[in-house]
Amino acid sequence: MGLVLISLYSKPDDYLLSISANTLWSSEYQGDGALKFIDVKTIQSVVAMIPHKPEIPGLPPSERFFLVEKPGLDVVMMAGIKDDVPGDEEDSPPCI
Amino acid sequence: MPSNDVSLSGPLDESSDNWDNTDPFAPGSLDTENLHGGLDSYNPRHGDNGEDTQPAPLDTSGQPGIPSGDVEDLWMQETIHLDDLRTSADFVKALRETTLDDPILGMSSDAVERLRNPLREDPSLSVDADTRMALELFLNDPSERAYEKSRATILRRHPDDILPSCYKIRRLIADLTGIESVVHDMCINSCIAYTGPFSELETCPACSESRYELSSPQSRSRRERKPRQTFHTIPVGPQIQALYRDPESATHAHYLREERARVLSELDQKPYLDEYSDVLHGADMIQAFRDGRIGEDDVALMFSIDGAQLYAHKLSACWIYIWVLLNLSPTRRYQKKHVFVGGFIPGPKNPKNIDSFLFPGLGHLAALQRESLAIWDAARQREVHSRVFLPLITADGPGMMHITGFVGYHGKHSCRLYCGLSGRRERHGKHYFPALLKPRDYDVEGSLHPDVDIRVIREASREQYERNLSILVTSSNEAQYRARRLETGISRPSIFSGIESSSTLGLPKSAGSDIMHLGALNISDLMISLWRGTMDCTRPDDKATWDWAVLQGEVWQQHGKAIADCLHYLPSSFDHPPRNIADKLTSGYKAWEFLQYLYGLSPGLLLGILSDKYYTNYCKLVYGMRIMNQHRITQTSVCIAQLALASFAQEFEMIYCQRLATRIHFVRPCLHSLVHLPQEVIRIGPPICSSQWTLECTIGNLTKEIKLHSNAWSNLSQHRILRAQVNAINAMIPDLCVDGPSEGRLSCGAKDLGGGFILLRAREGNPSPLRECEAEALCDFFPAIQRGVEIPVIRWAKLRLPTGQNCNSAWKETLKQLKKRCTAWKVKVRCACIFLWLLHADVLNALDMSRQ
Numbered sequence: 028m029g030l031v032l033i034s035l036y037s038k039p040d041d042y043l044l045s046i047s048a049n050t051l052w053s054s055e056y057q058g059d060g061a062l063k064f065i066d067v068k069t070i071q072s073v074v075a076m077i078p079h080k081p082e083i084p085g086l087p088p089s090e091r092f093f094l095v096e097k098p099g100l101d102v103v104m105m106a107g108i109k110d111d112v113p114g115d116e117e118d119s120p121p122c123i
Numbered sequence: 124m125p126s127n128d129v130s131l132s133g134p135l136d137e138s139s140d141n142w143d144n145t146d147p148f149a150p151g152s153l154d155t156e157n158l159h160g161g162l163d164s165y166n167p168r169h170g171d172n173g174e175d176t177q178p179a180p181l182d183t184s185g186q187p188g189i190p191s192g193d194v195e196d197l198w199m200q201e202t203i204h205l206d207d208l209r210t211s212a213d214f215v216k217a218l219r220e221t222t223l224d225d226p227i228l229g230m231s232s233d234a235v236e237r238l239r240n241p242l243r244e245d246p247s248l249s250v251d252a253d254t255r256m257a258l259e260l261f262l263n264d265p266s267e268r269a270y271e272k273s274r275a276t277i278l279r280r281h282p283d284d285i286l287p288s289c290y291k292i293r294r295l296i297a298d299l300t301g302i303e304s305v306v307h308d309m310c311i312n313s314c315i316a317y318t319g320p321f322s323e324l325e326t327c328p329a330c331s332e333s334r335y336e337l338s339s340p341q342s343r344s345r346r347e348r349k350p351r352q353t354f355h356t357i358p359v360g361p362q363i364q365a366l367y368r369d370p371e372s373a374t375h376a377h378y379l380r381e382e383r384a385r386v387l388s389e390l391d392q393k394p395y396l397d398e399y400s401d402v403l404h405g406a407d408m409i410q411a412f413r414d415g416r417i418g419e420d421d422v423a424l425m426f427s428i429d430g431a432q433l434y435a436h437k438l439s440a441c442w443i444y445i446w447v448l449l450n451l452s453p454t455r456r457y458q459k460k461h462v463f464v465g466g467f468i469p470g471p472k473n474p475k476n477i478d479s480f481l482f483p484g485l486g487h488l489a490a491l492q493r494e495s496l497a498i499w500d501a502a503r504q505r506e507v508h509s510r511v512f513l514p515l516i517t518a519d520g521p522g523m524m525h526i527t528g529f530v531g532y533h534g535k536h537s538c539r540l541y542c543g544l545s546g547r548r549e550r551h552g553k554h555y556f557p558a559l560l561k562p563r564d565y566d567v568e569g570s571l572h573p574d575v576d577i578r579v580i581r582e583a584s585r586e587q588y589e590r591n592l593s594i595l596v597t598s599s600n601e602a603q604y605r606a607r608r609l610e611t612g613i614s615r616p617s618i619f620s621g622i623e624s625s626s627t628l629g630l631p632k633s634a635g636s637d638i639m640h641l642g643a644l645n646i647s648d649l650m651i652s653l654w655r656g657t658m659d660c661t662r663p664d665d666k667a668t669w670d671w672a673v674l675q676g677e678v679w680q681q682h683g684k685a686i687a688d689c690l691h692y693l694p695s696s697f698d699h700p701p702r703n704i705a706d707k708l709t710s711g712y713k714a715w716e717f718l719q720y721l722y723g724l725s726p727g728l729l730l731g732i733l734s735d736k737y738y739t740n741y742c743k744l745v746y747g748m749r750i751m752n753q754h755r756i757t758q759t760s761v762c763i764a765q766l767a768l769a770s771f772a773q774e775f776e777m778i779y780c781q782r783l784a785t786r787i788h789f790v791r792p793c794l795h796s797l798v799h800l801p802q803e804v805i806r807i808g809p810p811i812c813s814s815q816w817t818l819e820c821t822i823g824n825l826t827k828e829i830k831l832h833s834n835a836w837s838n839l840s841q842h843r844i845l846r847a848q849v850n851a852i853n854a855m856i857p858d859l860c861v862d863g864p865s866e867g868r869l870s871c872g873a874k875d876l877g878g879g880f881i882l883l884r885a886r887e888g889n890p891s892p893l894r895e896c897e898a899e900a901l902c903d904f905f906p907a908i909q910r911g912v913e914i915p916v917i918r919w920a921k922l923r924l925p926t927g928q929n930c931n932s933a934w935k936e937t938l939k940q941l942k943k944r945c946t947a948w949k950v951k952v953r954c955a956c957i958f959l960w961l962l963h964a965d966v967l968n969a970l971d972m973s974r975q
Binding site: 029030031032043046047048049050051053059062063064065067068070071072073074075076077078079081082093095096097 | 689692693694696697719723724726727728730731735738739742743745746749767876878880882894896897899900901903904905919922924926928929930
C-alpha cells in the first residue's frame, strides 16, 4: 500500500455554490493546517485549482482557488488523443 | 404527458418570472432525493413513442395520392416524379440489390473468395524471422525512403539476410491482411462518383466534364480508357476478418458478446441499468439484443463521416469516413489502431452527390448484411457467420444533412433527431428557429402555434419519418415538393434507407447527436456571440438594451488574458490548454479549447462579469454539460442533467429573447439539440461514445502522416489504405509491437501498486524524517504509532492514476518556479479537493514493525 500526504482545501463557499448552480467550487488553501494521510488508491483524478479573488458578500476579498476538472475526463482516453501527444501544433489540421 | 419525460416544475408563463422559487434546479434544491419523483416517470425502457402530445409534422391520414403501406415499396420508379428525388431513390434501390461479387462494387474475385472463406492459420506462423524483421522495420516508419535506408544498413552488416524490398513488403502486407482498396472513377471537379446508377455515365451530370482523359479514344473499351480522377474505398469486411485472426485481438472483440449477456442478465433483475457507459447500454441497442437483431456472434459498426480542410488557407476540402467496431470495448475501439478507415473522397471541392461516393462502401456493407460475414474467430478456433448491424451514423451538422437528407438547420422542422418540433420564422426572412415561446405581437403565418412546453419534447419516431418520407418522395411537381419539404423537414431520401431495416436502428434513430460540435462549438459560439454583442441585431431591437453583452473592450481583453493566465495552473493531462480567447477567437480556437473554456474555466472567470441573472443561467448549462460530457453517466445524473439543460434552454428564451420577435434568431437549433441530449443517453448511451471526437482524431492523424505535400489526394488515399493494413497486421500479429511500448510496460524504476496506480521516478535516495505536522497526520492515520518517534520515509515524485493522468508530488514540484511547474499535484479524492501530495510506499514495512 502506498500512502499519500495531502493538504485538504477548505469546504467550498456556499454562496458561490448557490449562485453558480453548484458549478463553482471555491476553496481556500490550508497548507500545513489540514494535513492528512490517505491511501493512494482513494485518489480519483488530477484536477486544476485556479487562483481567484471573488467578491463574497460579508467577507473581505481573499486569495481562493476554484476547482476545474478535465472536461469529459474519459473523452481523451477514448478518442485516442493520447495516442499521440501533440507537439507540433502548427502541423495539425485546422479541421475542428 | 408522455411516460418518458422528466417532470419539470416551473410554469412556462413568463408572468411568474421568479425562477429562483419555482425552478427545481435552483441550487438550494439540487438534491437528488427530490428528483426521484422524476425518476418514476423516467423509465428508460419506455415504449417507442408514448403518446403524441404535440402535433406531428404533417398529419397525412386522409391525404389523397399518398401510397399506403410500407416505405419498402417507395423505391418503385413510377411513384417518383422529380429527377433529383429519383436519383436518390435509385441509389437506395441499387444499394438494396448489391452482392459481394457484383462488379459494380469493384472487389476482385480473389478478395470475394477470401471474404467468403476466411483464412484459418495463425498469421504469425506464416512469417519467418527475416520477414518479421522486415515487417517491423516497415511498420515503424511506413515510408519507402526510411525503409530502404534501414534495409541497406542491415544488408551491409548482414549481407546474407533476405530482406524483401519495400514494394514486396507492401505486397506481403496486402496479402497477409487481405485488405485492398477498390477504385472507382469520379468527376474531376468532385461533383459525383461514377458508381451505382451513375456507373455507365461518361460525363458528369452536374458539371458536364468528361469522365475520361480526352486523349483516350472513345473507340477503346472502358477498361482501357484512363479516368481523369479516381477515389479509393476500403471494404470493411476484410478489416473485420483480419482483427479476428489473432487470438488476443479476437478475445478483445468478444466485449460485445460479454456485455450483451451482462446487460441482459442485469435487466432480468431490475427494470433499468444504473449506469450508462457505452452505446450498448442504450435502450435501442438493448431492444436489438432482445429481438435478436444483434446476436452474440454478430458484429456492430458505427459509421462516422466528416469533411476536413487539409491545409489552412487553401482550397483543400476532402471527406473521410470511418467505421468504429462496437464489438471492442470503449477503451479500445476509438483508438486509431482499431478504427477502420472506410473511404476517402478527395477534393478540392465538396461533393455534390455524396451518395455516389458512399455507394461502394455502403454497397459492400449492405451485401455483407444480406449474406452474413464469415469470420475465423482465432480465440474460439471456429468459424462464425455474423450479421453486421449498423446502429448509428454520425457526422457534424452539415455532414448529417448530407447523409440523412433532412432539411438544414434553418428549416421549419430542423431537429436532427426528428422530434417534430415546429420552428418559428423570422418576420423578414426565410429562416426558422426552434423557439418554444411565441413572441408578443407576432403574426408570421405558419409559426403561430402556442408556447411549446419543454417537458413534452418527443423522441424520434421511425414510423413518422417513413410516413413523411413517402409523402415527400411522391410529390408530383416542384411546388408540391417544396411545400411538403417544408412540412416534413425532409429534403430527400437518405442512402442509408438502402440498409435493410432489420440491420440498423433506421433513420431518424440511427442519427447520432454529436456532442462535440454541439457542445464545444455551436453552443460556445452562441453564448460568446451574445456576451460579446456580436450577434445580429434586428431592428427595432437595439444593442443598447443588451445588458448581457458585457465582454467588450477592455473587459474582453482582460477576460482573454485571465484565460491565458490559467495555463500555469492546468495540468498537462488537460491537453491543449485554452489560449487567450480575445486574441485567438477568430483564428482557429479549437474545439478542445472551447470545451475547457466554456465548461471548465468560465464559471470561475465570468463570476462578477456577467450579471447574476445571466451568470446563474449559464451555470445551469455548465452543470448539465459537465454530466453529458462524461463517459459514465448514472441514471440519476441523466435526470439532473435533463432538468438543468431544459431549465437553461427555457430560461434562455425568457431572459435573452424576452418574447421579442426581433430576437427569435437567438434561439439557434443547438439550443434545441441540447435538450435532447439526456434522453439520448438513455436511448444510445453517453453522447461521448457516438461523438465526432474519434473521427477528428483520425483525420488529424492521417494528415500528420502525409509526408509529401504534392498531390495530396492520392497520397492521402495511399496512407489511408496503408493505415488500414498496418492496423490489421497489428491486430493479427500483436507482438510485432510497432506502436512504441506496449500497454502495461513499466518505465524504469517504477513501482506498480496495482489497480492502475503506479509510482514513477524520481524517488528519494535515502529515507528522511517527516516534519512534525506531517508526523501528526501519520499518527492520525495509524493510531498505533507512538507520537514523538522519528519516522523516516521515502518520497516519490510521481503517481500514475488509472485515468492515465500523472500526478506530481509537491516534494519535487515546490522546488520549481511557477512557470515550469507541471501543476498536476492537485488531486480529487472522493469529492474532497486536496492539494500537495507527497510520499510513497516503503514506509509501510517500517510501520508494521513499529506496530509490533
